[in-house]
Amino acid sequence: MRLLLYILCCFLLINMSCSKKQEQLIVEVYETSASGNKLTKITDFSPEKVKDSIKILSDKKLQTITGFGGAFTESSAYLLNKLSKENRDKILKAYFSKDGANYSLTRTHMNSCDFSLNQYSYSPVEDDLMLEHFTIEDDMDDLIPMIKDAMSASEDGFKIFASPWTAAPWMKDNNDWVGGKLLPKYYDTWALFFSKYVDAYEAENIPIWGFTVENEPHGNGNNWESMHFTPEEMTDFVQNHLGPKLEADGKGDKIILGYDQNREGLKEWVDVMYATEESSKYYDGTAIHWYESTYDFFPEALQYAHNKAPNKYLIETEGCVDSEVPKWKDDIWYWSKEATDWGWDWAPEHQKHLHPKYAPVNRYARDIIGCLNNWVDGWVDWNMVLDRQGGPNWFKNWCVAPVIVDPDADEVYFTPLYYTMAHFSKYIRPGAEVLDVENSDEDIMVTAAKNPDGSIAVVIFNEGKQTKDFNLSLNEKAINVQIKGQAIQTIIIPTNTK
Template sequence: MKQINYIILIMAISILTGCNEGTNNLNVEVYETSAKGNKLTKLTSFTKVDSVVNIKLNPEKTFQTISGFGGAFTESSAYLLNRLSKKNRDTILKAYFAKEGARYSLTRTHMNSCDFSLTNYSYTPVEGDKNLEHFTIKEDIDDLIPMIKDAMAVSEDGFKIFASPWSAAPWMKDNNSWVGGKLLPEYYDTWALFFSKYLDAYKNEGIDIWGFTVENEPHGNGNNWESMHFNPKEMTDFVQFHLGPKLEADGYGDKIILGYDQNRAGLKEWVDEMYRDEASSKYFHGTAIHWYESTYDYFPEALQYAHNKAPDKYLIETEGCIDSQIPVWKDDAWYWKKEATDWGWDWAPEEQKHLHPKYAPVNRYARDIIGCLNNWVDGWVDWNMVLDRQGGPNWFENWCIAPVIVDPNEDEVYFTPLYHTMAHFSKYIRPEAKIIEVENSDKKLMATAAKNPDGSIAVVLFNEFNTPKTINLSLYDKMVEITIDAQAIQTIVIPNKV
C-alpha cells in the first residue's frame, strides 16, 4: 500500500510540474501599458475573465521584412535637448536609443528648414549658385548634428537615418518663396546635386545617411510653411532623369530613394506613376506615406494596392503625430480619452469631416501601427522626438505633441503614454524581423506578430475597449493563457527556445 501511495505522489508531482514547465506550456514574457497606469510593466500573474480570445501564430506564413521603428531628429527637438541639463538630455536619448530603452532603429531628419525649425534656412544661401559651391550645413552644427551623434553613441544596435527636404531655397523656385511653388526646370540638376552634397557633408561629420524621401508632402500643406509641389509625373521624372543618375554617378547608388511622402488616400496615382516601367522603378526603392488623412482609418486597401504594385519595394510610414494640438502636461489619462482633435476637425472639407472625429492619442498610434503592419508596411516613423509644453518651438506656430514633452525653463521631462506605445513596437520588433500570420478570433482586439532574426517572436495586442480579455495564445502544440486589461497595449515576447 505504501508503494502505491508513493507512486501516486510521484505522478501528482509530475502533473503539477507539467503545468508549469511541461511541453504544452508556452513560455512568454508579457509587457503592458494601460489606462490604469502600467507603463511597459512586466506582468507575471493574470486573472481570467469571461471574454476569451483565441490567437494562433503561424510562423511559417510570413509577410514583409521590417525595416524599423523610430522618430525624427528635428531642429526643434535638438534645440530643446541643448537647453536641458546633461542628466535629462542623456535620460531622453537613452530612453529612445539605448538597449534598455525603446531601441529606435529607423529615423528621419529634415534637409534645409521645416516647420519644426526655429527659422527658415537653406544649405544653399547664395542665389544663382547652380554648382552649389557655397553649400553649407552650418545651420545644423550647433543642435541637429550633436543630437544625432549623441544618439549614435547611445545606440548599441545602430539605426538608419533618411532625410527629407521640405523646400529648395526660394531662388530655385518659380514663386521665389519658401512656401508652395515648384522647382524651376533649370534647377533640376542643381537640386539633384544638393542631395549628393548633403551626403558628403554629413559623411564628413561622421553620419551615414541611409536614404531620402524625394519631397515632404508634394501636394503641399495649405501654403502654411516650407513646401515645394510635385505631381506624380514631375517627381518620377526628377528621380529617373536627375536624382537617381546623379547619386549613382557620385558613388551613392546604394542610397534608398522613397517616393511620394504624403497621405495614403493618394497612393494609387503615385505608385502607378513611380513604377510605370522598369526604367523609373530602377531608382525608386519604395514608397513613403503619412497618416494625416484620418484620425482612425489606416486605409488598408490603399496600402495593399501600393504593396501589390511593387511587392519588392519598401512601404514606410515616414511621419505621423498628434497634430494641431497643444500638449497636455503630466496627465496620462488624457492620452487615453477621445478628446484630441487634428487639423481636419477645423479645416477638412465638409465631405471629409467624417474622417476627422475626436480621438484618443494612444488609440490613434496603436491602431495605425498595427493596421499598417497587417497591411505590408515595413517601417513606422513618428515625427518630433521632443517638444515643449506649447508643442514647439515652431516658427509657424504649428503646435503638435511628441512622445516626450519638456519644460526647459524648469528642466523637467514628461514621458507621455505615446512614448510607451511606440516602445511596444520598436523595442521588441527588430529590423529584419518578418511579420507572421496571426489567426485572431476577436475582430475587436487588434493583433500583429513578428519573428525576429534571433528566432524570438513578438506579439502586440491592443484592446481599446473598457473590458479586459483573456487570451489563449497558441504556437504549434503549445499554449499560454494570459489576460489583457481594458484600454491596454501588450507585447508578448516568446523566446527562441519555446
C-alpha cells in the first residue's frame, strides 16, 4: 500500500512539474509586413520546427522610456491646413489618439528651418538686445494650430521640445542664415530668446518640456539654416548663459539636451559636456541624429555616451529617409533596398560603405531597436506629414515622412513607416522600463519593455525573407510564435502574467 501511494505521489509530482513547464504564455500579436499586414492582429499561426528562443529577463531592467514621436514643422502644418477637415483630423488622430500611434514625445523648430515656407526669426529687429520685439507671429497660421489640434486629439498628452536651427543673422559673425557662429556679445540675448519662447508658447497654452541647444552644431554643408558650435562653445553657452537664465526666470525645470547631431561625434561631445560637475550641471541629456549611416546604429558610441552620463537622457531627436522623393501608394518600395541617402552621392570615399542603398522600413526598425538595446530612452522622427514631392522645403531638400499627402486631390497615404513607428509608440509607453532579452537567432532583432501598467511589449523585426518560428518565454511560461519574412511584430504580454 505504501509503495502504491509512493508511486502515485511521484506520478502526480512529475505531472505537475510537466504541466508547469508547459504552461502557456498568453499574448496578443500585432504584425506589419511586406506581404500586407498593417498593425494586423495575428491569431492564427502554426509554428513548425521551433529551434530558436527569445527569453525575456524580467529581473534585468535597463533605461526608462521617455517617449516616441515625430516633429511639428511648418511644412507639415501648412499641408494639414490645405486638406479637408476630415483628412486633417484623420491624420492627427492617427498620430496622437490611443487608437492611433499615440505619440508621446515631439519636437518643433524655433525660428525657421529647411522645412519652413521661408526664412524667418522671432527676433526680427537688429540689435534688440532685450528682445522687446520678440514675436511668434510666423507660427500662428499653421504651426501652433497643428500643435493645439494634436493636443486635443491626445488623451495621454505628449512632451514637446524645441530646437533652433539658427539665431537671426544679426546675432552671427557672418550675418547670414546659413553657417557662421553666434557672436559672444549676444550669448545673453540668445539665452533670453529661449526664455521668451517658453513664455510665448505657454501664453498659447502649449507647454514646452525642454530644448536642444542647437540643431546640428557641425552644420549641414552650408545648405540651409545652421549655426556652428564646438563642444566647448556650446558648453560655455549652457553653463554660463542658458542654464542660469532659465533658472533665474523660474524655468529651471526645462530640459536642456546638448549636441543634437550624428552619433559618430558623440565621444568628443560628451567628454566636454560631462567633463566636470560644473560643465554638466545644466545639461539634462544628449540628443542624437542617425544620418551617419543608413544601417549602422553605432552601439559603441551609444554605450560610451550612456556610461559617461548614466543618469541623463539619451534621445534620438531626428531621423528620416532623406534625399528621396517619396513613393506614392507603393508600399513595397518602403520594404525594398532601393532608397539612397545624402551619403550615396556626397559622403567622402572612406565613408561610402556606411551609405549603401537600403529599405526605409528596415532602417527605422533596425535603428529604433538598436537604440533601445543601447540605452537610448526616446526616439523622435522628423516631419510627420510631407507632400508627394517630399516638401515643401525652401531649399528643395526633399525627404520622406510616414504620412504623405496630395493636397490638390485631398488624398492621404499612410506609408509603412507610419505603422513601423506605431509598433513602438503605441505599445511602449512613457515610464516603461527596457528589459534585457536573450535571443538565440542573430537574424532577427528584439527589444522588450515593461510598461507602467505592468504589461510587457516585445518588438521583433525579421529583415530576412524567411518565416521565423521561435519560443517566447517569460519566467515559467512560454509560447511558440511565428513571424513572417520582412515583418515587424509587437507582442503584448498582459498585466496579469506572472
